[in-house]
Amino acid sequence: MKGLPSVERAIAVFSRFPGIGKKSAGRMIYHILRYGEQDIEQLLQTLQALRDRVTSCKICHNLAEGDICWVCEDNRRDSSLLCVLEEPSDLMAFEKAGFFKGTYHVLGGRLNPLDDVGPEQLNFASLEQRLLKGGIKELVIATNPTVEGEATAHFVAQMASSSGCKVTRLAYGLPMGGELEYLDESTLYQALNGRREF
Numbered sequence: 216m217k218g219l220p221s222v223e224r225a226i227a228v229f230s231r232f233p234g235i236g237k238k239s240a241g242r243m244i245y246h247i248l249r250y251g252e253q254d255i256e257q258l259l260q261t262l263q264a265l266r267d268r269v270t271s272c273k274i275c276h277n278l279a280e281g282d283i284c285w286v287c288e289d290n291r292r293d294s295s296l297l298c299v300l301e302e303p304s305d306l307m308a309f310e311k312a313g314f315f316k317g318t319y320h321v322l323g324g325r326l327n328p329l330d331d332v333g334p335e336q337l338n339f340a341s342l343e344q345r346l347l348k349g350g351i352k353e354l355v356i357a358t359n360p361t362v363e364g365e366a367t368a369h370f371v372a373q374m375a376s377s378s379g380c381k382v383t384r385l386a387y388g389l390p391m392g393g394e395l396e397y398l399d400e401s402t403l404y405q406a407l408n409g410r411r412e413f
């Protein structure tokens with residue numbers, strides 16, 4: 216792509232998407248280059264709306280449009296059952312499967328000292344506040360079954376130990392190193408249903 220720095224830059228930006236290599240990024244860019252004015256405008260507005268409107272829920276740190284996300288807003292959810300997850304995408308996997316009727320707390324990642332992710336970088340303080348407030352009977356730890364996810368689960372369990380609520384962990388039919396968001400619904404259902412005291 217010598218002589219086309221804009222195209223080269225666009226390919227570099229698009230190949231940062233998960234699962235998208237340079238080749239796929241190139242195909243996307245050539246597709247966009249064939250767009251008319253209206254399609255380009257729509258693409259720009261879509262990205263702008265993501266930037267301007269999507270925020271983090273003030274209660275659970277899920278993605279939200281406004282202060283509170285749709286789960287926290289829904290008073291039919293069981294607020295005594297709290298599921299702790301790493302990312303909003305994990306939450307979406309649960310919501311897509313549709314069987315979990317409790318509420319969530321999104322940590323925003325997992326503990327990873329090698330990448331300088333300590334407890335201060337994650338949403339632990341607000342989790343502690345929610346536990347202190349009381350009313351939570353069971354805390355389901357649904358961090359990913361990776362080494363860092365396990366370390367994070369232990370940290371959460373320790374934090375919850377003084378709150379008096381029951382602490383459970385998703386069952387390990389889950390493949391080690393697997394990520395929740397890629398699990399099919401029935402595996403996720405079994406993992407939740409078979410959860411054990413942690």
Ligand SMILES: [Zn+2]
Nearest residue numbers: 272275284287
């Ligand atoms: Zn929320």
